[in-house]
Amino acid sequence: MIRFENVTMVYDQKSRLGSENARPGLDDVSIEIDRGDFAFLVGASGSGKSTFLRLILREIVATGGSVHVAGQNVARIPSWRVPKLRRGIGVVFQDFRLLPQKNVFENVAFAMQVVGESRSAIRDHVPEVLKLVGLEGKEKRQPDELSGGEQQRVAIARAIANKPQILLADEPTGNLDPATSVGIMNVLDRINQNGTTVLMATHDDGIVNSMRRRVVELSLGRIMRDESSGEYTSMIPVINQDGTRELRQADHSTWQKPSNRSQAFAPFDTEDDLP
Numbered sequence: 001m002i003r004f005e006n007v008t009m010v011y012d013q014k015s016r017l018g019s020e021n022a023r024p025g026l027d028d029v030s031i032e033i034d035r036g037d038f039a040f041l042v043g044a045s046g047s048g049k050s051t052f053l054r055l056i057l058r059e060i061v062a063t064g065g066s067v068h069v070a071g072q073n074v075a076r077i078p079s080w081r082v083p084k085l086r087r088g089i090g091v092v093f094q095d096f097r098l099l100p101q102k103n104v105f106e107n108v109a110f111a112m113q114v115v116g117e118s119r120s121a122i123r124d125h126v127p128e129v130l131k132l133v134g135l136e137g138k139e140k141r142q143p144d145e146l147s148g149g150e151q152q153r154v155a156i157a158r159a160i161a162n163k164p165q166i167l168l169a170d171e172p173t174g175n176l177d178p179a180t181s182v183g184i185m186n187v188l189d190r191i192n193q194n195g196t197t198v199l200m201a202t203h204d205d206g207i208v209n210s211m212r213r214r215v216v217e218l219s220l221g222r223i224m225r226d227e228s229s230g231e232y233t234s235m236i237p238v239i240n241q242d243g244t245r246e247l248r249q250a251d252h253s254t255w256q257k258p259s260n261r262s263q264a265f266a267p268f269d270t271e272d273d274l275p
């Protein structure tokens with residue numbers, strides 16, 4: 001469904017080699033996310049998560065390699081057909097981005113209106129989508145009459161109103177408390193079970209660890225880890241003395257202090273911090 005082949009994204013190609021801006025946002029990334037997958041994209045701030053999502057939406061075009069979405073090389077899609085690509089991809093953000101003057105029903109209906117759906121299709125489908133996200137009975141509320149979790153449910157309903165094959169979620173629980181976040185994850189899980197491929201960028205370790213889904217970890221624009229049923233941090237990145245990097249299982253019962261040939265750089269700073 002989503003395939004990256006040796007994808008590199010250098011934002012400022014003119015900046016001189018070695019300068020901060022010359023570091024690619026993504027660096028030679030190859031990965032495939034299958035139809036129906038649910039995958040978390042994790043990594044420190046600046047590791048490339050948003051760059052990854054923006055490439056899928058063709059908000060930016062890779063400076064190297066190729067990005068394929070539903071079998072299409074997105075760089076080859078003519079600009080007049082990019083809206084069609086995006087119609088097949090729902091997007092949810094941390095800050096909800098609802099239309100404040102429109103009520104819950106209208107916010108979701110609007111997504112269908114802009115792609116030319118008929119009034120009757122909207123009248124039939126919007127209540128179904130609101131039911132799926134758990135917002136029955138709240139159709140007439142304005143966004144400022146909803147809790148944060150409810151606003152995010154509206155945003156999810158809007159994102160899936162046109163039945164996209166892919167749902168991208170960029171820190172969807174970032175503004176929500178843990179209990180509310182669990183409700184949002186249940187909604188995303190339900191959507192995934194209905195066949196939608198879900199890719200979610202997050203810093204929320206509690207959520208990642210409780211879901212036990214695929215975890216793709218980025219560091220400095222590279223894939224450091226790809227586990228089919230992972231945790232937020234089950235591996236410790238280690239730099240060997242010769243400069244090579246490797247990941248070691250963070251099994252605290254068997255974890256050994258790094259040998260004198262290598263040195264752990266995260267998450268433990270000193271020997272005193274070792275488990």
Ligand SMILES: Nc1ncnc2c1ncn2[C@@H]1O[C@H](COP(=O)(O)OP(=O)(O)OP(=O)(O)O)[C@@H](O)[C@H]1O
Pocket residue numbers: 011012023024025026043044045046047048049050051052
């Ligand atoms: N528009 C841009 N122009 C120049 N550099 C950019 C731009 N967007 C991102 N970058 C750089 O690309 C790298 C990856 O950034 P990106 O926003 O993808 O990281 P992220 O993992 O999403 O971070 P966060 O968790 O803070 O959202 C960073 O070094 C960032 O400074």
